[in-house]
Amino acid sequence: MTLTPVREHVAGPFVGPVARPRSQVRGRFAVLRLIACGVVIAIMADSTATTLAIPVLSRDPIAASLPMAEVTWVSTINFAAVAALLATAGRFADLLGRRSVLAFGLALYGLGAAAVIATTSWPLLLGGRLAQGVGAALMFPASLGLLLGELPANRRAGAVALWSASSGIGCLALQAGGGLLVAEYGWRGLFLPSAGLAAALLMLTPALPRSLGQVRRVPDVFGTVLLVGAIAAAVLAVSQGGTWGWTDLRTIGCALAAALLLAGAIATSWRHAAGAIDIRLWRRPGFLWSGGASLLYGAASFVVLALGPLYLKNSGFDPVTIGLWLTPISLAMIGGSPLAMLAGRRIGLNAVIYAGALLLGGGCALLLANPYPTVWTLVAALMLGFGFGALSTGTSTVGTMAAHPTQYASAVGAINTARMLGGAIGVAGASALVDQPVLDGPMPGFASAMVGCLIAAVVVGTVALARVAGTPRRRTPRLSRREAEAELIMLRRLLAELRDSFVQVRDEAEEELARFGARDLSAHRTPERL
Incomplete structure (x- = not known):
C-alpha cells in the first residue's frame, strides 16, 4: 500500500505529492550539470583571456x-576579488539560498564583462x-x-570530476581560439565568450x-567584512610584494x-551562530587535509601555468x-578528472591525490631535465x-564529501580560496626566484621555480601516502546462508511493523482532519498494495 503524506502549514484541500517522471528528473540533473560546468568554463576562459589580453592591452590607447x-592590475583586481570573496560567498549561498546567490553572481559577472568589452x-x-x-x-x-x-550521494563524486574537467575545457577553448578573437576584435574579443x-x-x-x-537569522556581517578584508590584504601583500618590495611598508x-583581520573574523565566527567562517x-574529518593539499596544489599549478x-x-x-x-596540459586535465573519479572508487581518494602528486612531480622533474623544448x-x-x-578532483571531492549537505557551497568556497591563496603565494615566490635564482645553468629562474613546485608535490604526495597507509582496511564478514535468511526475515518483520504503524498514523490523522471539517480524503487514497 502507498502511504499518503500530510503537509504541514498548507491551507486548502489536501493533494498528495506527484512523483516526477524519470525523464524530468534526468532533465533537471542535466540542467544542473550544464550550469555548474558552464560557470567553471566561463571563469577559466576569463582567466586565460586576461593572460592573453595584457600584452595587447598595453598597446591600447586607454593603457x-x-x-x-x-x-597587470587588470588581473590583480579580479584575482583579489575572487580570492577574498569565495569563502564568504559559499557561506552565504548555504545560508541564504544557492540558486539566488548563483543568479545574482551570473548577472553581476555578465554586467562586468559587458563593461570590460x-x-x-x-x-x-x-x-x-x-x-x-x-x-x-x-x-x-x-x-x-x-x-x-x-x-544522490553515489553520483556526487562524478559531478565533482566533471566540474574539475570543465576548467580544462575553459582554458583549452581560449588557448585555441584566443588568437582568432584578438585578430578579429582586438583584446576586447577575448572577453566575448565568457560574457555570452x-x-x-x-x-x-x-x-x-x-x-x-538553512537559517532564518541574519548572517555575521561584521565577521564577513573582516574575513573579506583579511583575504584581500593577504592577496595584495603576496601578489604585489615583488613590485612594492618585500620590506616596503605597504x-x-x-x-x-591580514593577520589581525583574520583573527577578528575567527573570533566573531566562534561566537556567532551564522558566522562568516x-x-x-x-572540524570535520578530512576537511583540513583537503584545504592544505589544495593550497599546495594551487601553488604548484599556478606557477606551472x-x-x-x-x-x-x-x-x-x-x-x-x-x-x-600548452594544449596537452588542458587535454590531459580534461581526461584526467573523470579517470581520477573512477580510480577513487577502487583505490580511494587519498591514493588518487598521491598519484596526482606523483605525476606533478614527475612532470616538473622532466622539465628540469630538459631546459629546452623536446x-x-x-x-x-x-x-x-x-x-x-x-x-x-581528489582534493575537491575529499573536501566536499567531508562536509554536511547543508555546507556544500561553504566547502567549495573554502577549498578554492585555499587553492587561490596558494596560487598567489606560488606565483609571488616564483617571481622572486626568477629575479634571484638559487640554481645555475640555462634558465636558472625557471629551474628554481620548478624545484619549488617539485617540493610542493613531494609534500602532498608524502602526506597522502601516509594517509593511505594509515587507513585500516575493512573487510565485511561473509554471512552464512542461514544467517542471511534470518536477517532477511527480521528485515521483513521490521518493514511490516513500520508499514502498520504508518497506516495507523494515517488513519488517525484522517479522522482528526475530518473532525476539523477537512474535505473527504478518500479520493486521494491510492489502492493498497500487498
Whole structure:
C-alpha cells in the first residue's frame, strides 16, 4: 500500500505529492550539470583571456601611457576579488539560498564583462574586472553546491570530476581560439565568450530547483567584512610584494592587516551562530587535509601555468606555437578528472591525490631535465595535465564529501580560496626566484621555480601516502546462508511493523482532519498494495 503524506502549514484541500517522471528528473540533473560546468568554463576562459589580453592591452590607447606594473592590475583586481570573496560567498549561498546567490553572481559577472568589452576608460575597465571578480566568487561555490545538494550521494563524486574537467575545457577553448578573437576584435574579443556564456546560463537559472537557506537569522556581517578584508590584504601583500618590495611598508602593512583581520573574523565566527567562517566545517574529518593539499596544489599549478608561456617564449616560439605546446596540459586535465573519479572508487581518494602528486612531480622533474623544448616536454605536459586533473578532483571531492549537505557551497568556497591563496603565494615566490635564482645553468629562474613546485608535490604526495597507509582496511564478514535468511526475515518483520504503524498514523490523522471539517480524503487514497 502507498502511504499518503500530510503537509504541514498548507491551507486548502489536501493533494498528495506527484512523483516526477524519470525523464524530468534526468532533465533537471542535466540542467544542473550544464550550469555548474558552464560557470567553471566561463571563469577559466576569463582567466586565460586576461593572460592573453595584457600584452595587447598595453598597446591600447586607454593603457598605453601606463607602466606594465599598473596594466597587470587588470588581473590583480579580479584575482583579489575572487580570492577574498569565495569563502564568504559559499557561506552565504548555504545560508541564504544557492540558486539566488548563483543568479545574482551570473548577472553581476555578465554586467562586468559587458563593461570590460564596451569600456573607453581605464577606471571603467578596472571597475568591470572588479565586478567580474565579485560575480565569479558568488557563482563559483553556489553552482557546485547546488548540484551536489540535489544529486544522490553515489553520483556526487562524478559531478565533482566533471566540474574539475570543465576548467580544462575553459582554458583549452581560449588557448585555441584566443588568437582568432584578438585578430578579429582586438583584446576586447577575448572577453566575448565568457560574457555570452554568463548570459545564457542566467537565462537557465529559473529552471533550477529552489534552494532555501538553512537559517532564518541574519548572517555575521561584521565577521564577513573582516574575513573579506583579511583575504584581500593577504592577496595584495603576496601578489604585489615583488613590485612594492618585500620590506616596503605597504607590503608589511597588508600582511599585518591580514593577520589581525583574520583573527577578528575567527573570533566573531566562534561566537556567532551564522558566522562568516563555518567553524564546524573545519572540524570535520578530512576537511583540513583537503584545504592544505589544495593550497599546495594551487601553488604548484599556478606557477606551472604562469611560467610555461615564459619558458616557451624564451625558447623562441611565437604565441600560436606556445598555445599549441600548452594544449596537452588542458587535454590531459580534461581526461584526467573523470579517470581520477573512477580510480577513487577502487583505490580511494587519498591514493588518487598521491598519484596526482606523483605525476606533478614527475612532470616538473622532466622539465628540469630538459631546459629546452623536446618531445620529453610534451610528455611532461601530459603528466602535468593528468596530475592537475587527479589533484583537482581528489582534493575537491575529499573536501566536499567531508562536509554536511547543508555546507556544500561553504566547502567549495573554502577549498578554492585555499587553492587561490596558494596560487598567489606560488606565483609571488616564483617571481622572486626568477629575479634571484638559487640554481645555475640555462634558465636558472625557471629551474628554481620548478624545484619549488617539485617540493610542493613531494609534500602532498608524502602526506597522502601516509594517509593511505594509515587507513585500516575493512573487510565485511561473509554471512552464512542461514544467517542471511534470518536477517532477511527480521528485515521483513521490521518493514511490516513500520508499514502498520504508518497506516495507523494515517488513519488517525484522517479522522482528526475530518473532525476539523477537512474535505473527504478518500479520493486521494491510492489502492493498497500487498
